[in-house]
Amino acid sequence: MSNMLEVADLGHTYGDYEAIGGLTFTVRAGELVCVVGPSGCGKSTLLRTISGLIAPSRGDVSLNGSHLAVVFQDYSRSLFPWLSVQGNVEFPLRSLPRAERRARAAEALEWVGLGAAAKKRPWQLSGGMQQRVAIARALAYRPALLLMDEPFASVDAQTRFELEDLLLRVRREHDTTVLVVTHDIDESVYLGDRILVLSGSPAKLVADLEVPLPAERDQVTTRTDEAFVALRSKVARLLNVGGKPTMDVDKWAAAERESLSETVSS
Amino acid sequence: MNKFLQRWTVFAGLVVVWQLLGMFAEDPFFPPPSDIVTAAWEWWVLEPRNVTEHILPSIGRLLSGWAIASVIGVALGLLLGRSDRAMEYAGPLLVFLRSIPPPALVPVFLLLFKTGTPMQLATIIFGVIWPVLLNSVDGARSVDVTKVDTSAVFQIPRYQWVLGVVLPAASPKIFAGLRVSLSLSLVLMVISELVGTDNGIGSQLIQAQREFDYTRMWAGIVLLGVLGYGLNTVLLAVERRALAWQPRSRDEQHA
Amino acid sequence: MFGELVTQLTSPAFISHVVATVLAVLIAIAIAIAIAVPSGLVLGSVPAVRQATRAVIEFLRPIPSVALIPLALVMLGFGPETKITLAVYAALWPILFNTIYALDELDPLLVETSRVFGTGRVGVLFRVALPSALPFVLTGIRLAATTALIVMVSVELMAGSQIGLGYFIMEARSGPGRMDQVLVGTVVAGAIGVLLNNGLERVRRRWVAW
């Protein structure tokens, strides 16, 4: 399998503040990799250097393809209120002939289940639907790599589960290579084929873990799977290596399970 | 119906009082409204020469001056707004130029262009460009980081960045500037005509004053009021259509 | 031109022109505030009055103040009354509308809170509405100052007085046609504009510290 993204000794400093220090990893074609780390550890900075929004202070990023797409956390700002939903999805396709642009946008909206909302304004949709528009826009662009920066951090729990499953479905159907950045340990285990665990300030790679779960995932059964719980605990422990008071991972996991069954049954 | 009464009673009352006072007091400066309306009708509507020689040239100068100022103001404003470096250099100069009272420039332009349309256009353009320019700068700066990043990630062409992102994002501010500069255009049109031409509505005001024809003078004032009201109404309608995409309320935005 | 600027700035005649204009502007602003702020408070807090006067205001507002110059000249003559009256007319509107707008924006919770503590209608107006409207009112006054200066110079240009910066500029043009003097007058007028604007902005920042 070929590598879609190769990151070598990537580092970035803002002024004299070192945000990320020397990261090296690869993302293989068709893989979904989650980067997990505490808030403020430099995840967005990493993503911005990979996407070329900022030039890294050192190191190399090489992408096996011409372009990538990004889905940002703040969907209400990343969508353009003066364009319709359709117009937003067509936004990156200006160089294509009109008919093809139309077709590709319509198709991508179907993938995320928003075919009926094409004519609406993004602000007329709920938060979860807006984020689906952003995902459709990224998919319509046919990127070599789809980057997502805490894509589901601003929606409620129920919607988050739906969006997670949507992401898993579309990337399987369209064979998209995805790199998701998140501070949510559960999310990283649930979504990922692989997890990159970052320590805080400056961000350093602590672990590169394969996720031993079947490709097919389910919000209820996967999250109670022993492999899932074990891996989550492992990541949580890794994230506390800085010497901060360790939280009681098992108690936390139990509480999570309870709240999960509540949301699912409601 | 009740609302209608509430709205117009005071207005109608004032007009009636003025009418009665005007008829009985016969103050030459305050002719009764009926005379003013009659004079306005006869002078401005029934006299084709006044329409072609005074009203149309006035409106033409006003609109072309405003349009030129708007185009330059928006283009320059977007450019400056997206470049911190340019704004650092130009900012203080803009602040100074803006605060020159535009009428003070009339003599400057009179000396440069002599009387006539070039002087008037120069006055209007120089006077009204600032609200558009400064609001465009503000608007262009208001493009939020996420939209800038989104545009960069998708590598959109430059024209799409300017016309499809910066311009629409700045448009609410730009329209606010356009409204201010439109009413200022009317003011400057009148001033430049009072000072330096023999055609136009403003010159007719002076003409009427010289002939002690105060009724006709009032007719001119009323015409200018109607013109100001009409232009503003049209611009507001255009603005409502152009900005129809704006979220109507905060609740709807995050529904 | 810079030589001329220095010459004029040390000439008592020029200084008196500047003082005349600035003084007239300040008087006009003071009168406009005295009329527009109380009117704005009434219009903003008594919907019936506002509704009743709406048509009148909508009719008067679009009349450009400079259109009244010829009329005011024959009625009031060539003294300072003319230019001050016209400047007041022009300066009224921004202050009036900003005051009304401020009352519209008034937080109902603030009003209810003070009503709960037994403050009467008038008490609310002076102790709650006026202070929270102040920033908007001051913004209106700043806009009004610029407008007043514009009208003042216009009237002076129209020979609506025997003294003032506009008069100086017009004399310099129509008499000897001295471009340098015209420019000096224009630049000084701009400087007055900057000072008025910045001064009022500073006042706003100092008073409205919250």
Ligand SMILES: Nc1ncnc2c1ncn2[C@@H]1O[C@H](COP(=O)(O)OP(=O)(O)O)[C@@H](O)[C@H]1O
């Ligand atoms: N433009 C910037 N200038 C200076 N410091 C920044 C900038 N952007 C982010 N930082 C700092 O870099 C660190 C990492 O930020 P970020 O990458 O946004 O973290 P994360 O996305 O993991 O929450 C934070 O401490 C943040 O304050």
Ligand SMILES: [Mg+2]
């Ligand atoms: Mg982040």
